[in-house]
Amino acid sequence: MKTLKKKRRVQIIIAAALALVMAVGLIGYGFRDGINFYRSPSQMAESPPQDGEVFRLGGLVEDGTLVRGASETVTFTVTDGGAAVPVRFTGVLPDLFTEGQGMIGTGSMEGEVFVATEILAKHDENYMPREVMDSLKEHGVYQEPNT
Structure with a gap:
Protein backbone atom coordinates (compact mmCIF):
# COMPACT_ATOMS: atom_id res chain seq x y z
CA MET A 1 0.00 0.00 0.00
CA LYS A 2 2.85 2.38 0.79
CA THR A 3 4.47 1.85 -2.60
CA LEU A 4 1.23 2.80 -4.35
CA LYS A 5 1.14 6.11 -2.41
CA LYS A 6 4.80 6.74 -3.25
CA LYS A 7 4.16 6.08 -6.95
CA ARG A 8 1.16 8.43 -6.92
CA ARG A 9 3.19 11.21 -5.24
CA VAL A 10 6.02 10.82 -7.75
CA GLN A 11 3.53 10.92 -10.63
CA ILE A 12 1.92 14.10 -9.25
CA ILE A 13 5.33 15.77 -8.78
CA ILE A 14 6.38 14.86 -12.34
CA ALA A 15 3.06 16.11 -13.76
CA ALA A 16 3.38 19.39 -11.82
CA ALA A 17 6.97 19.87 -13.01
CA LEU A 18 5.95 19.26 -16.64
CA ALA A 19 3.04 21.71 -16.30
CA LEU A 20 5.43 24.33 -14.85
CA VAL A 21 7.93 23.85 -17.68
CA MET A 22 5.15 24.15 -20.27
CA ALA A 23 3.78 27.31 -18.62
CA VAL A 24 7.21 28.97 -18.57
CA GLY A 25 7.76 27.98 -22.20
CA LEU A 26 4.41 29.44 -23.28
CA ILE A 27 5.08 32.68 -21.40
CA GLY A 28 8.49 33.01 -23.02
CA TYR A 29 7.01 32.31 -26.45
CA GLY A 30 4.33 34.96 -25.89
CA PHE A 31 6.86 37.61 -24.85
CA ARG A 32 9.43 36.95 -27.58
CA ASP A 33 8.31 39.97 -29.67
CA GLY A 34 6.81 42.06 -26.87
CA ILE A 35 9.92 42.96 -24.91
CA ASN A 36 11.56 46.20 -26.03
CA PHE A 37 14.74 47.45 -24.41
CA TYR A 38 15.26 51.17 -23.75
CA ARG A 39 18.30 52.99 -25.14
CA SER A 40 19.37 56.60 -24.91
CA PRO A 41 21.13 58.33 -27.83
CA GLU A 53 16.34 45.00 -33.49
CA VAL A 54 13.19 46.64 -32.10
CA PHE A 55 13.89 48.87 -29.10
CA ARG A 56 12.81 52.09 -27.40
CA LEU A 57 14.68 55.34 -27.91
CA GLY A 58 14.14 58.23 -25.54
CA GLY A 59 15.34 61.76 -24.97
CA LEU A 60 14.46 65.36 -25.73
CA VAL A 61 13.30 66.51 -29.15
CA GLU A 62 16.09 68.85 -30.23
CA ASP A 63 15.00 72.45 -30.89
CA GLY A 64 14.81 73.42 -34.56
CA THR A 65 14.84 69.85 -35.90
CA LEU A 66 11.10 69.09 -36.19
CA VAL A 67 10.19 68.95 -39.91
CA ARG A 68 6.70 68.00 -41.01
CA GLY A 69 6.59 66.51 -44.50
CA ALA A 70 3.86 66.79 -47.13
CA SER A 71 2.27 63.57 -45.90
CA GLU A 72 2.12 62.20 -42.36
CA THR A 73 5.90 61.71 -42.25
CA VAL A 74 7.72 63.73 -39.59
CA THR A 75 11.47 63.91 -38.99
CA PHE A 76 13.28 65.26 -35.93
CA THR A 77 16.34 64.63 -33.80
CA VAL A 78 16.35 63.16 -30.29
CA THR A 79 19.17 64.04 -27.89
CA ASP A 80 20.16 63.37 -24.31
CA GLY A 81 22.86 66.01 -24.23
CA GLY A 82 25.61 63.54 -25.08
CA ALA A 83 24.56 62.34 -28.53
CA ALA A 84 21.77 62.86 -31.04
CA VAL A 85 19.83 60.43 -33.24
CA PRO A 86 17.72 61.39 -36.29
CA VAL A 87 14.18 59.98 -36.16
CA ARG A 88 11.56 59.41 -38.86
CA PHE A 89 7.93 58.72 -37.97
CA THR A 90 4.94 58.24 -40.25
CA GLY A 91 1.63 58.71 -38.51
CA VAL A 92 -0.17 61.08 -36.20
CA LEU A 93 1.96 62.55 -33.41
CA PRO A 94 0.54 62.96 -29.90
CA ASP A 95 -1.03 66.41 -29.27
CA LEU A 96 1.60 67.33 -26.66
CA PHE A 97 4.57 66.47 -28.89
CA THR A 98 6.76 69.57 -29.31
CA GLU A 99 10.42 70.54 -29.57
CA GLY A 100 12.34 70.56 -26.30
CA GLN A 101 10.00 68.00 -24.70
CA GLY A 102 10.67 64.43 -23.61
CA MET A 103 9.60 61.53 -25.79
CA ILE A 104 10.02 57.78 -26.16
CA GLY A 105 9.71 56.06 -29.52
CA THR A 106 9.50 52.38 -30.36
CA GLY A 107 11.09 51.23 -33.61
CA SER A 108 14.32 50.11 -35.24
CA MET A 109 17.32 51.54 -37.05
CA GLU A 110 17.43 51.83 -40.87
CA GLY A 111 20.94 52.94 -41.62
CA GLU A 112 21.65 55.99 -39.45
CA VAL A 113 17.95 56.88 -38.91
CA PHE A 114 15.68 55.54 -36.17
CA VAL A 115 12.35 54.65 -37.82
CA ALA A 116 9.67 54.88 -35.15
CA THR A 117 6.44 52.90 -35.28
CA GLU A 118 5.08 54.50 -32.09
CA ILE A 119 5.78 57.82 -30.36
CA LEU A 120 4.92 58.62 -26.76
CA ALA A 121 5.14 62.18 -25.46
CA LYS A 122 4.94 63.50 -21.93
CA HIS A 123 1.38 64.04 -20.82
CA ASP A 124 1.71 67.03 -18.46
CA GLU A 125 4.33 69.53 -17.40
CA ASN A 126 5.61 67.42 -14.48
CA TYR A 127 5.92 64.01 -16.10
CA MET A 128 8.94 62.63 -17.90
CA PRO A 129 9.67 58.91 -18.39
CA ARG A 130 12.12 57.71 -15.75
CA GLU A 131 14.58 56.34 -18.30
CA VAL A 132 14.70 59.65 -20.17
CA MET A 133 15.10 61.63 -16.93
CA ASP A 134 17.96 59.39 -15.75
CA SER A 135 19.73 59.72 -19.10
CA LEU A 136 19.36 63.51 -19.12
CA LYS A 137 20.56 63.80 -15.52
CA GLU A 138 23.62 61.71 -16.40
CA HIS A 139 24.57 64.24 -19.11
CA GLY A 140 23.67 67.32 -17.03
CA VAL A 141 20.82 68.41 -19.32
CA TYR A 142 17.82 67.72 -17.06
CA GLN A 143 16.08 70.70 -15.48
CA GLU A 144 13.62 70.30 -12.62
CA PRO A 145 10.09 71.44 -13.59
CA ASN A 146 8.74 74.58 -11.94
CA THR A 147 6.06 73.69 -9.40
Missing part, protein backbone atom coordinates in the same frame (compact mmCIF):
# COMPACT_ATOMS: atom_id res chain seq x y z
CA SER A 42 24.46 58.10 -25.93
CA GLN A 43 24.02 54.36 -25.40
CA MET A 44 23.33 53.96 -29.12
CA ALA A 45 26.52 55.86 -29.96
CA GLU A 46 28.56 53.57 -27.67
CA SER A 47 27.02 50.29 -28.84
CA PRO A 48 24.85 50.48 -31.98
CA PRO A 49 21.84 48.12 -32.10
CA GLN A 50 21.73 45.10 -34.38
CA ASP A 51 19.93 45.34 -37.72
CA GLY A 52 16.20 44.78 -37.29
Whole structure:
Protein backbone atom coordinates (compact mmCIF):
# COMPACT_ATOMS: atom_id res chain seq x y z
CA MET A 1 0.00 0.00 0.00
CA LYS A 2 2.85 2.38 0.79
CA THR A 3 4.47 1.85 -2.60
CA LEU A 4 1.23 2.80 -4.35
CA LYS A 5 1.14 6.11 -2.41
CA LYS A 6 4.80 6.74 -3.25
CA LYS A 7 4.16 6.08 -6.95
CA ARG A 8 1.16 8.43 -6.92
CA ARG A 9 3.19 11.21 -5.24
CA VAL A 10 6.02 10.82 -7.75
CA GLN A 11 3.53 10.92 -10.63
CA ILE A 12 1.92 14.10 -9.25
CA ILE A 13 5.33 15.77 -8.78
CA ILE A 14 6.38 14.86 -12.34
CA ALA A 15 3.06 16.11 -13.76
CA ALA A 16 3.38 19.39 -11.82
CA ALA A 17 6.97 19.87 -13.01
CA LEU A 18 5.95 19.26 -16.64
CA ALA A 19 3.04 21.71 -16.30
CA LEU A 20 5.43 24.33 -14.85
CA VAL A 21 7.93 23.85 -17.68
CA MET A 22 5.15 24.15 -20.27
CA ALA A 23 3.78 27.31 -18.62
CA VAL A 24 7.21 28.97 -18.57
CA GLY A 25 7.76 27.98 -22.20
CA LEU A 26 4.41 29.44 -23.28
CA ILE A 27 5.08 32.68 -21.40
CA GLY A 28 8.49 33.01 -23.02
CA TYR A 29 7.01 32.31 -26.45
CA GLY A 30 4.33 34.96 -25.89
CA PHE A 31 6.86 37.61 -24.85
CA ARG A 32 9.43 36.95 -27.58
CA ASP A 33 8.31 39.97 -29.67
CA GLY A 34 6.81 42.06 -26.87
CA ILE A 35 9.92 42.96 -24.91
CA ASN A 36 11.56 46.20 -26.03
CA PHE A 37 14.74 47.45 -24.41
CA TYR A 38 15.26 51.17 -23.75
CA ARG A 39 18.30 52.99 -25.14
CA SER A 40 19.37 56.60 -24.91
CA PRO A 41 21.13 58.33 -27.83
CA SER A 42 24.46 58.10 -25.93
CA GLN A 43 24.02 54.36 -25.40
CA MET A 44 23.33 53.96 -29.12
CA ALA A 45 26.52 55.86 -29.96
CA GLU A 46 28.56 53.57 -27.67
CA SER A 47 27.02 50.29 -28.84
CA PRO A 48 24.85 50.48 -31.98
CA PRO A 49 21.84 48.12 -32.10
CA GLN A 50 21.73 45.10 -34.38
CA ASP A 51 19.93 45.34 -37.72
CA GLY A 52 16.20 44.78 -37.29
CA GLU A 53 16.34 45.00 -33.49
CA VAL A 54 13.19 46.64 -32.10
CA PHE A 55 13.89 48.87 -29.10
CA ARG A 56 12.81 52.09 -27.40
CA LEU A 57 14.68 55.34 -27.91
CA GLY A 58 14.14 58.23 -25.54
CA GLY A 59 15.34 61.76 -24.97
CA LEU A 60 14.46 65.36 -25.73
CA VAL A 61 13.30 66.51 -29.15
CA GLU A 62 16.09 68.85 -30.23
CA ASP A 63 15.00 72.45 -30.89
CA GLY A 64 14.81 73.42 -34.56
CA THR A 65 14.84 69.85 -35.90
CA LEU A 66 11.10 69.09 -36.19
CA VAL A 67 10.19 68.95 -39.91
CA ARG A 68 6.70 68.00 -41.01
CA GLY A 69 6.59 66.51 -44.50
CA ALA A 70 3.86 66.79 -47.13
CA SER A 71 2.27 63.57 -45.90
CA GLU A 72 2.12 62.20 -42.36
CA THR A 73 5.90 61.71 -42.25
CA VAL A 74 7.72 63.73 -39.59
CA THR A 75 11.47 63.91 -38.99
CA PHE A 76 13.28 65.26 -35.93
CA THR A 77 16.34 64.63 -33.80
CA VAL A 78 16.35 63.16 -30.29
CA THR A 79 19.17 64.04 -27.89
CA ASP A 80 20.16 63.37 -24.31
CA GLY A 81 22.86 66.01 -24.23
CA GLY A 82 25.61 63.54 -25.08
CA ALA A 83 24.56 62.34 -28.53
CA ALA A 84 21.77 62.86 -31.04
CA VAL A 85 19.83 60.43 -33.24
CA PRO A 86 17.72 61.39 -36.29
CA VAL A 87 14.18 59.98 -36.16
CA ARG A 88 11.56 59.41 -38.86
CA PHE A 89 7.93 58.72 -37.97
CA THR A 90 4.94 58.24 -40.25
CA GLY A 91 1.63 58.71 -38.51
CA VAL A 92 -0.17 61.08 -36.20
CA LEU A 93 1.96 62.55 -33.41
CA PRO A 94 0.54 62.96 -29.90
CA ASP A 95 -1.03 66.41 -29.27
CA LEU A 96 1.60 67.33 -26.66
CA PHE A 97 4.57 66.47 -28.89
CA THR A 98 6.76 69.57 -29.31
CA GLU A 99 10.42 70.54 -29.57
CA GLY A 100 12.34 70.56 -26.30
CA GLN A 101 10.00 68.00 -24.70
CA GLY A 102 10.67 64.43 -23.61
CA MET A 103 9.60 61.53 -25.79
CA ILE A 104 10.02 57.78 -26.16
CA GLY A 105 9.71 56.06 -29.52
CA THR A 106 9.50 52.38 -30.36
CA GLY A 107 11.09 51.23 -33.61
CA SER A 108 14.32 50.11 -35.24
CA MET A 109 17.32 51.54 -37.05
CA GLU A 110 17.43 51.83 -40.87
CA GLY A 111 20.94 52.94 -41.62
CA GLU A 112 21.65 55.99 -39.45
CA VAL A 113 17.95 56.88 -38.91
CA PHE A 114 15.68 55.54 -36.17
CA VAL A 115 12.35 54.65 -37.82
CA ALA A 116 9.67 54.88 -35.15
CA THR A 117 6.44 52.90 -35.28
CA GLU A 118 5.08 54.50 -32.09
CA ILE A 119 5.78 57.82 -30.36
CA LEU A 120 4.92 58.62 -26.76
CA ALA A 121 5.14 62.18 -25.46
CA LYS A 122 4.94 63.50 -21.93
CA HIS A 123 1.38 64.04 -20.82
CA ASP A 124 1.71 67.03 -18.46
CA GLU A 125 4.33 69.53 -17.40
CA ASN A 126 5.61 67.42 -14.48
CA TYR A 127 5.92 64.01 -16.10
CA MET A 128 8.94 62.63 -17.90
CA PRO A 129 9.67 58.91 -18.39
CA ARG A 130 12.12 57.71 -15.75
CA GLU A 131 14.58 56.34 -18.30
CA VAL A 132 14.70 59.65 -20.17
CA MET A 133 15.10 61.63 -16.93
CA ASP A 134 17.96 59.39 -15.75
CA SER A 135 19.73 59.72 -19.10
CA LEU A 136 19.36 63.51 -19.12
CA LYS A 137 20.56 63.80 -15.52
CA GLU A 138 23.62 61.71 -16.40
CA HIS A 139 24.57 64.24 -19.11
CA GLY A 140 23.67 67.32 -17.03
CA VAL A 141 20.82 68.41 -19.32
CA TYR A 142 17.82 67.72 -17.06
CA GLN A 143 16.08 70.70 -15.48
CA GLU A 144 13.62 70.30 -12.62
CA PRO A 145 10.09 71.44 -13.59
CA ASN A 146 8.74 74.58 -11.94
CA THR A 147 6.06 73.69 -9.40
